[in-house]
Amino acid sequence: MYETRDLTGNAGKPVDTNPWPNNSKIAVSFVVNYEEGGERSLLYEDEGFETFLTEAGLMPFPNRPVRERSIESCFEYGSRCGFWRILNLFKKHKVPFTCWAIGQAVEKNPVVVGAMEEAGCEVGSHSHRWINYEGVPPETEYEHIKKSVQAIQKASPSNSAPRSWYTGRASLNTRKLVCQVYKDLGLPQPFDSDEYNDDYPYWVADPLASKPGAEDDKGLLIVPYTLEVNDMKYAVAPGFCNSDDFYTYARDAFDVLYEEGLEGAPKMMTIGLHCRLTGRPGRFRGLQKLMEHITSKEGVWVATREQIAQAWSAKHPYKA
DSSP states (O other): OOSSOOOOTTTTOOOSSOOSGGGOSEEEEEEEEEOTTSSOOGGGTOSSOOOSSOTTOSOOOOSSOOOOHHHHHHHHHIIIIIHHHHHHHHHHHTOOOEEEEOHHHHHHOTHHHHHHHHTTOEEEEOOSSSSOOTTOOHHHHHHHHHHHHHHHHHHOTTOOOOOEEOOSSOOTTHHHHHHHHHHHTTOOOOEEOOOOSOSSOEEEOOTTSSSTTSTTOOOEEEOOOOSSSBGGGGSSSSOOSSHHHHHHHHHHHHHHHHHHHHTTOOEEEEEEEETTTTTSHHHHHHHHHHHHHHHTSTTEEEOOHHHHHHHHHHHSOOOO
16 A cells, blocks of 8 residues: 555646536535544553543653543543534534544444434544554454454444544555455445545545456545544644634635635635534534634535545546
C-alpha cells in the first residue's frame, strides 16, 4: 500500500457533472467523533493515561503506569453530556451527521448507536481503540477492526454494520486490513476516509485486487476527512481559543466553498467534532451559530458520508 503518491488530483479542474442531488452547490458532512471509553487507560491494560485532545493540553506520556482521574472524567463528560447536547442540535435542525464510533466506546455505552439511528444519523467506525496503530502488529489490528465492526453491529437496532471507515492514526496496513475484514465477514466494502487531500471524493484501486486495473479491481472510494475544520484545534496549538474562533474559521471555509459551488464547481466540506470538546457549553455556541449559518443558505446539502459516497458513485463510477 501507498507505494506512490498522487500529487495531481483533478489539477484544479471541477468535475464535469454535479454529483450532488437537486443541483446542490455544496455537500456538507458533519462528523461527530465518539471516542469516550476507547482512549488509553490503565483500566484497559494500557501503559498509562490518555494525553491527546484533553482539557489539560498536550502532556508528556507518564514514565510509570498511573491513572489520571481528571482526564478520565473529562472524557466521561463527552459521553454523559456532550454527545446528547450535539445530537439534540442536529435533531432540532433536522439534519444528519456521521459518527466515527470507537468500537470499545460503543461496547461501554451502546445506547448511543440506537439514538443516532433514530435521529437519521450514520454510525461509521473509528476502529476499536482510540490509539495510534502505527507499529501495531497486522494480526492485532485485524482483530481490532473486526471487533469494532461487530460491536457497532451488535449495538445497532437495525443490525447495521458501519459503511464508512476512519481509523485516524492509521498504519500503512490499515486500508487493506479493513477491506479484508469486511470481505471475511461477508460485508460490502466500506468507504474510506483516512485521507485529507481533496475537496471531492475520489477512487483508488481495490487494495485486495491482484493488481490495479485487473478484472478483480472494483475500486475503493475515498471520502476525505479533515484535520483543519476540526474542533480538535481547541486542544492543540496553534488552535481555537473560544467558540468565535471555531465559528469564524468554519464559516469562512464554508463561504469559500459555497461561492465556488455557485460558480459551477460544487465541492464537499467536512466539519469534525468531538463530544468532550464541542459538547462543552462554551464551545457549543460556535456550533450553534455555524449550523444556523449553513442551514440558512439555499442549495446546501447536509448529508451523511454514506449518502455522499452513494451520490458520487452514481455519477462518477470507478474506472480501472
